[in-house]
Amino acid sequence: MAEHPAYPVGLRLTGRRVVVLGGGQVAQRRLPALIAAGADVVLVSPEVTASVEAMAQAGEITWKRRRYQEGDLADAWYALIATDDHDANTRASAEAERHRVWCVRSDDADAATAWTPATGHSEGVTVAVLTSSARERDPRHTAAIRDAVVEGLRDGTLVAPHHRTRTPGVALVGGGPGDPDLITVRGRRLLAEADVVIADRLGPRDLLAELPPHVEVIDAAKIPYGRSMAQEAINDALVEYAKQGKAVVRLKGGDPYVFGRGMEEVQALAEAGIPCTVVPGISSSISVPGAAGIPVTHRGVAHEFTVVSGHVAPDDERSLVDWPSLARLNGTLVILMGVDKIGKIAETLIAHGKSPDTPVALVQEGTTAAQRRVDATLATVAETVRAEDVRPPAVIVVGEVVTIGPGA
Template identity: 85%
Template sequence: IRWERRRYQDGDLADTWYALIASTDSAANDAASAEAERTRVWCVRSDDAEAATAWTPATGRSEGITVAVLSTTSHGRDPRHSAAVRDAVVEGLRDGTLAAARHRAHTPGVALVGGGPGDPDLITVRGRRLLAQADVVIADRLGPRDLLDELPPHVEVIDAAKIPYGRYMAQEAINQALIDHAKAGKAVVRLKGGDPYVFGRGMEEAQALAAEGIPCTVVPGISSTISVPSAAGIPVTHRGVAHEFTVVSGHVAPDDPRSLVDWQALARLRGTLVLLMAVDKIGAIARALIAHGKAPDTPVALVQEGTTAAQRRVDATLATVGERAVAEDVRPPAVIVIGEVVTVGADLAAGLTG
């Protein structure tokens, strides 16, 4: 290609068969179009499709598929509109929001997909794509269940909810369902909340599949341990305040012999504690931390159903959090943050939308 930096001159289209006119000078564009018409040259106009004698589609590619968008109505000949439609189609193919249900990619096996903290927009692009290609979806209660409404009617959805003090699908039954459907040649997605390997028992499921020789893909997810505090205006680390954060499962009380947590060591840490599955044990946990030396006035925040439309935040101190959780009827799922970072963004939290 030879480029000459100058203005258009009559005769520039001599000995050509195709002209792309894309300058910001409308008078020059019109003159070039007139020459193209006289000399029977194909002419594409980027500024005025009606004045063109040829049109080229806006094209894009995704996983070996070429998408071409060419509007034929006078209203739709704006190339910018065609490009916008092209971009939307290509992006939909890439993130799985647009899929040809009758001709989907079909790869038997299991994908352990981290669905993120709850907001369906926070699942990864790869996770959403695999979900769109699934024959069977085994879904947790904490996963982005709104995405299940977008699945084609032929997709089998199995509810693997583990509701505290409610209905419960045993882990062994979940493992067996994954194995059975995968062996039947189905593409199976195990849709989990957060990340599969952060208190999600993802490794147990991966091990069960490996023992049966079933291919397994692990798709990391945005963990609620970080994203939910963030959505509530709480940074788990902050310069000059906290140089570390520790994630702890609170489903077992500190005095329970099954507990694997060194609460005495945690009480000595100066950073942030993030507790999951700890709503009904937070009173006992707070007392244990205080007994081991944690200051009673340490700020605490409980964030219920973070990143969703039902998100709410309840603030307390280590001394009052047990009573506050009961008084405010805080229910799972909730992420509990303990540490000075709770107060860092207090003036911003009220204006956050997640």
């Protein structure tokens, strides 16, 4: 008799009785999904793993500490049979057949009336993969297909645009330190769904090349400012495109809220009644030193790290940084946007007690193919920057942690 393919279906198990026989590794893997589906789970097993026991103690499942007995599957909607007793499994499977309970068997897929697909989730979508017949069952193959589809949906390489009416809005996405692989999964997916991308110069530029041709990419540095300040013009552009009903992504380098003026844009959008989603990004303050082999903290060396902006000099009346206090700290000092002010910063730190021999590392174009590291001390850093022609963007690390990594 010809074998027919399995019929795929999504079970709605909320509040419905599901019986699991066996408390080993199979049950441990399957129970979380059943609990998440809202099922009324009854587990029958004399022994269970520590994780399964924790689920029972938390009240997520009901645990009957005994072996399978005839009648356990009465009134069940679905059953998972996963004991190490083949005879008990066969008897339970027969009971399920009599009561018309869909039944999965971990020990004998051919004897089951249902199979568990390889499943994954991405933004409200469940991906479930089944082989077409018992003869062709290959769990590793179905899992690999599942992983490929879910990963593609998450990172945007598998584009599945929404066709429902979208509410105008803006996603403020932190692009990370520069390497396109270091953007978050959610950020990459939102980029793939965008109609308009307004990008900073320091955003991960390689990501823009992956966008479909219909996406309008706007360089924030080239928005015509007229009589407005640059940030005001960017805010206006975000509001204007969102009001046109387009999906707008504001792609920023690092994290939007770490010296990224992200809150200014969120406030402008809120005032205009435009919803905004903020997607955090990996800040260059920790990722760039890490990429250069420098830990910002290390046991016995630094128990804290401080991140400051160096875009204005210490003697500038606009500076909000307490440089004398920073000079007294024992931990790591990370300076962003401070290449052209590092000479004055070093002088100020030394003047307030920091040793001139304090190690300094400058990491230019961190996490990209152009990354390079230049080492100095507070006493020599200004001249080193000139001699080595260090240019922005560069992250400056001050402290003993500079000397302990493999790149030191």
